[in-house]
Amino acid sequence: MTQHGPVCVGIDPHPALLAQWGLADDVDGLRRFSLGVVEALGGRVAALKPQSAFFERHGSRGIAVLEEVLAAARDAGTLSVLDVKRGDIGSTMAGYADAYLRDGAPLAADAVTLSPYLGFESLRPALDAAGAGGRGVFVLALTSNPEGAQVQHAFGVEGSVAGQMVAGARAENAADDGAPLGSVGLVVGATVGAAVRDLNLDLAAVHGPLLAPGVGAQGAGAAELAEVFGEARSQVLASTSRGVLRGGPDAAALRGALAQAVDQARAALAG
Numbered sequence: 001m002t003q004h005g006p007v008c009v010g011i012d013p014h015p016a017l018l019a020q021w022g023l024a025d026d027v028d029g030l031r032r033f034s035l036g037v038v039e040a041l042g043g044r045v046a047a048l049k050p051q052s053a054f055f056e057r058h059g060s061r062g063i064a065v066l067e068e069v070l071a072a073a074r075d076a077g078t079l080s081v082l083d084v085k086r087g088d089i090g091s092t093m094a095g096y097a098d099a100y101l102r103d104g105a106p107l108a109a110d111a112v113t114l115s116p117y118l119g120f121e122s123l124r125p126a127l128d129a130a131g132a133g134g135r136g137v138f139v140l141a142l143t144s145n146p147e148g149a150q151v152q153h154a155f156g157v158e159g160s161v162a163g164q165m166v167a168g169a170r171a172e173n174a175a176d177d178g179a180p181l182g183s184v185g186l187v188v189g190a191t192v193g194a195a196v197r198d199l200n201l202d203l204a205a206v207h208g209p210l211l212a213p214g215v216g217a218q219g220a221g222a223a224e225l226a227e228v229f230g231e232a233r234s235q236v237l238a239s240t241s242r243g244v245l246r247g248g249p250d251a252a253a254l255r256g257a258l259a260q261a262v263d264q265a266r267a268a269l270a271g
């Protein structure tokens with residue numbers, strides 16, 4: 001984030017984007033699109049975030065392309081965040097941790113997104129694997145979609161649901177002595193408006209990175225980033241997929257779109 005700017009670019013090979021890039025909606029199109037993004041932006045961006053759904057829809061050959069994309073990002077020296085939003089009972093979470101957070105696993109990424117709605121503690125195997133292996137997780141706290149509020153803003157005996165995710169991440173990172181940011185990040189959409197303030201969430205105290213999707217196609221920009229994150233802005237990794245990908249397939253145009261997104265995020269999140 002310091003070197004390349006606080007922006008993550010999502011690799012979301014939507015059928016419509018494949019068509020816009022002049023590619024077929026098949027495994028070859030998927031591969032050319034996704035590796036094209038890594039080739040254009042690898043080594044120039046803080047992180048790349050492949051969206052697993054768009055690889056899974058092509059079946060086992062799509063998953064094989066996802067493996068290639070993760071390896072290509074690694075070879076380019078670029079961190080990968082696999083957006084796969086996993087969450088299950090602890091014993092099954094151990095399987096997911098092994099799939100995504102183990103050295104040498106075919107789908108190993110530098111970080112994954114996790115869904116905590118079976119309870120924060122159900123994520124334990126992934127939290128431990130990330131901490132032990134120098135990897136990270138991003139736990140959904142306040143998602144960028146409007147429907148998320150129905151669950152995430154709800155209150156129980158221990159406060160708001162989102163607040164419990166903030167508390168969980170904060171407690172995990174407290175043990176991560178000395179690191180500038182701990183291994184447990186949160187997903188907080190750039191589109192959530194006043195929710196962080198309304199729910200009284202202390203994001204700065206999480207001491208972890210904050211992945212902020214919603215920039216670009218979902219309507220958030222500099223003003224929204226500044227509004228949502230306040231004191232926690234130095235922890236924010238703003239995430240945009242279609243906002244940059246629509247610039248392709250030309251590599252220079254993709255880099256131009258990334259440069260614009262970085263300028264916008266830096267201005268919003270400075271100081």
Ligand SMILES: O=c1ccn([C@@H]2O[C@H](COP(=O)(O)O)[C@@H](O)[C@H]2O)c(=O)[nH]1
Pocket residue numbers: 010012051083142143144145187189213214215216217218239240241242243
């Ligand atoms: O709260 C969330 C969590 C994840 N996402 C994912 O990010 C990208 C957004 O794509 P855009 O084209 O920039 O809208 C997509 O993969 C989502 O699944 C999110 O949007 N919100």
